[in-house]
Amino acid sequence: MRLLYTLAWWLALPLVLARLWLRGRQEPGYRQHWGERLGCYGRQPAPLPDTIWLHAVSVGETRAAEPLIDALLAAWPACRIVLTHMTPTGRATGKSLFAKHGARLVQSYLPYDTGAMPARFIRHFAPRICILMETEVWPNLIHQCNRYKVPVVLANARLSQRSLGKAQRLGRLIADAARGITLVAAQTQDDADRVRQLGVREVVVTGSIKFDVVVPEAALATGAALRAAIGARPVLLCASTREGEEQLILDAYARTTLPANALLLIVPRHPQRFDEVEKLVVAQGLAVQRRSGLAKGDTVSAGTQVLLGDSMGEMFAYYAACDCAFVGGSLLPLGGQNLIEPAALGKPVLIGPHTFNFALVTEQAIVAGGAARVADADALMAQASALLQDPAQLASMGQKALAFAAQHRGATPRTIAAVQPLLR
Numbered sequence: 001m002r003l004l005y006t007l008a009w010w011l012a013l014p015l016v017l018a019r020l021w022l023r024g025r026q027e028p029g030y031r032q033h034w035g036e037r038l039g040c041y042g043r044q045p046a047p048l049p050d051t052i053w054l055h056a057v058s059v060g061e062t063r064a065a066e067p068l069i070d071a072l073l074a075a076w077p078a079c080r081i082v083l084t085h086m087t088p089t090g091r092a093t094g095k096s097l098f099a100k101h102g103a104r105l106v107q108s109y110l111p112y113d114t115g116a117m118p119a120r121f122i123r124h125f126a127p128r129i130c131i132l133m134e135t136e137v138w139p140n141l142i143h144q145c146n147r148y149k150v151p152v153v154l155a156n157a158r159l160s161q162r163s164l165g166k167a168q169r170l171g172r173l174i175a176d177a178a179r180g181i182t183l184v185a186a187q188t189q190d191d192a193d194r195v196r197q198l199g200v201r202e203v204v205v206t207g208s209i210k211f212d213v214v215v216p217e218a219a220l221a222t223g224a225a226l227r228a229a230i231g232a233r234p235v236l237l238c239a240s241t242r243e244g245e246e247q248l249i250l251d252a253y254a255r256t257t258l259p260a261n262a263l264l265l266i267v268p269r270h271p272q273r274f275d276e277v278e279k280l281v282v283a284q285g286l287a288v289q290r291r292s293g294l295a296k297g298d299t300v301s302a303g304t305q306v307l308l309g310d311s312m313g314e315m316f317a318y319y320a321a322c323d324c325a326f327v328g329g330s331l332l333p334l335g336g337q338n339l340i341e342p343a344a345l346g347k348p349v350l351i352g353p354h355t356f357n358f359a360l361v362t363e364q365a366i367v368a369g370g371a372a373r374v375a376d377a378d379a380l381m382a383q384a385s386a387l388l389q390d391p392a393q394l395a396s397m398g399q400k401a402l403a404f405a406a407q408h409r410g411a412t413p414r415t416i417a418a419v420q421p422l423l424r
Contacts, residue, residue, distance in 0.1 A: 001173040002139055009114045009140075016112065026272040029088020036109040039117030041124045050079035050423065053127035053150075055110055058090040059312075060338070061133040064156060066097055067212035067412040068131075073104055075416055076423065082125050084110040089271060089312060096313050115140040122148050129422055131155050135163065139173055142180040151182040151422045155415055156209045158187045159194040160335070160356050167198055175199050182422065185415045188360045204418050207411035208361065210340045215316050223320025226291075230300045230307070230321065234262040234388040237322035239315065240269040240337045242329045246277050248377040249331075250284045250306075256381035259388045263300065267309030267318050269328060269337070274310040281306045319345045323394060324387050326350040326380055329357075336362065343370050346402035348394055350374055350383055364408075370401025 017034075024031035035041065052072055056062040062085065069081055083098065083105055085091045091107055098105045106125075111117035118141040130145050131153045132138075145152045159167075167174045178198035185206040186192035192203045227235075236258065238249055246266060253264055268277050274290075281288040286305045291314075294300070300307055309318050319325055319342045330336035330352030338358050339349045349371035355362040365371035374380040387394050 001171065002143065002176065005139055005173055006115050009112060013112065013114070023272075027088055029091065032088070033109050037112055037117075039111035039114075039120035041108075041120070050076055051082060051125055051127045052076070052079055052129055052131065052423075053082045053084070053125065054131045054133070055084045055136055056090060056094070056133045057085060057110075057136055058087040059093045061136075062090045062093045062097065063213065063315075064208075064210045064338075065133050067214070068155065068209050068415060069098065069101075069105070071412050071416050072419075073101060075420075079128075080104045080106065082106050082108060082127060084108050086110055093313055110138075110141075113138040113140045115144065118144045119147070122150060129153065129419070131419070134158055137167075137174065137177050137181075139177040142177045146180045152180060153419055153422065154181055154184045154195075154200075155419075156187060156206075156411070157184050157195060158191050158357070159198075160359065161194065162335075162356055164194045164197060183418060185418050187411075190360060204414075206414040206418060207408060208338075208340065209411045209415060210338055211344070211405060211408040212410070212412040213341070213344065215320075215344060219314070219316035220320055222314060222317035225296075226294075226317055226321040229294055229298060230263055231302075234259050235265055235322045235324075236262060236384045236388065237265045237267065237318055237325045237342075238328060239267050239309075239318060239325055239342070240328040241266060241277075242269055242332065242334050243273065245328055245331045245377075246280050249326075249380070250280060250286070252377035252381045253286075254284060255378065256385060258381065258385050261302070262385075262388060263307055264305060265307045265309060265318065265322060267315065271310070271312060274308065278308055278310075281308065316341060316345070319347055322347060324348045324350065324384050326352075326374075326384070328352075330354050331377055331380070339365055339371055340405060343401040343405040346398040348372075348387055348397035349401055350380055352376075352380070361408075365401065365404050368400055368404035368407075370397060370404040372397075 020030050056065045083094050094107055111121045129151050134156050142152050178200045181200050184195050184200050184203045187208045189205050192205050195203050287303050288306045289304045290308045290310050292310045325342040325347045327337050327339045333354045335357030336355035342349050351373055374383050
């Protein structure tokens with residue numbers, strides 16, 4: 001089965017590279033560092049006693065990995081980390097977050113899973129361990145790690161019932177890969193149970209590392225500056241929205257009366273959609289400004305109805321600047337996004353009906369009183385309007401969200417303890 005998978009990769013490679021080039025028209029980062037994606041590298045890096053390989057596919061996983069990376073470098077002072085990504089936005093986020101570590105952290109794109117390319121990566125960097133974040137399972141990568149005796153850890157792992165069904169339909173390919181994983185550190189007991197059904201032998205429950213993310217002081221300062229530019233107006237943030245959701249939100253906004261002078265702040269999840277979302281706002285007849293157009297000292301015009309968050313790496317700042325946050329990917333059946341970040345900043349959280357990728361943490365936040373589920377975009381606007389006009393309820397819900405986030409911290413040291421025997 002894996003041989004057929006490998007053949008499919010080689011046959012698809014010209015199309016994969018063509019798609020990469022086309023995506024580069026909107027995101028130039030996709031046209032850079034192609035050698036890394038093909039497993040081709042320059043001179044051998046300077047040897048170190050320990051190299052830890054950690055893979056974080058994109059922005060969310062990279063930000064979630066921050067506490068773990070900081071803890072690994074603190075626990076093993078002689079080690080370096082090779083941090084791999086699949087997307088330019090993930091790489092840019094890593095560069096911003098981890099510049100503080102200097103030469104102890106090296107970034108690269110993950111080589112395509114052809115077999116030969118991951119093998120070249122392993123021979124070049126000689127990692128002592130491979131840590132994959134959340135849901136990344138690559139059959140040939142795992143096979144090559146087993147071949148070169150590199151332990152494979154799936155950290156902060158989550159697996160929805162839907163994803164389990166998809167994996168099981170792939171049969172022996174995923175079953176063999178799962179058996180090649182040395183250790184899985186799962187977010188919840190339900191995640192652990194589903195992972196065991198795939199055939200992983202060693203599974204522990206550590207909780208979600210995302211609860212341990214420390215909000216950077218710089219992000220808080222940026223958020224405060226953005227809030228000052230907005231002024232005293234109530235702010236509803238719609239964060240990490242996906243294709244199709246912005247139109248639903250804008251239509252509902254037109255039908256609902258938010259508090260006087262309220263500002264709708266929309267931050268699309270994918271940067272290549274910034275221009276598209278601006279066109280949707282303009283087509284709705286709404287006055288829009290872009291975050292990127294705000295120079296230092298500028299203010300958001302009193303007549304602006306929608307502020308488009310078209311910057312990268314500022315999600316914490318957007319959460320800090322808002323009064324109430326809706327977490328996108330949940331109005332449509334896309335599985336939702338993690339609500340931990342707004343909760344950690346003490347913001348009331350609204351979430352749509354489709355949260356199967358983060359089912360348990362969403363339900364826990366709702367039970368704790370820090371989040372509320374809305375059935376659709378109209379219900380979102382109605383609930384946000386009620387909250388923004390009730391300062392006491394807004395503050396109470398925010399305090400409960402903050403308490404919920406604080407209660408679930410501690411996954412990072414548990415993960416370090418689980419990984420430690422593999423690095424001795």
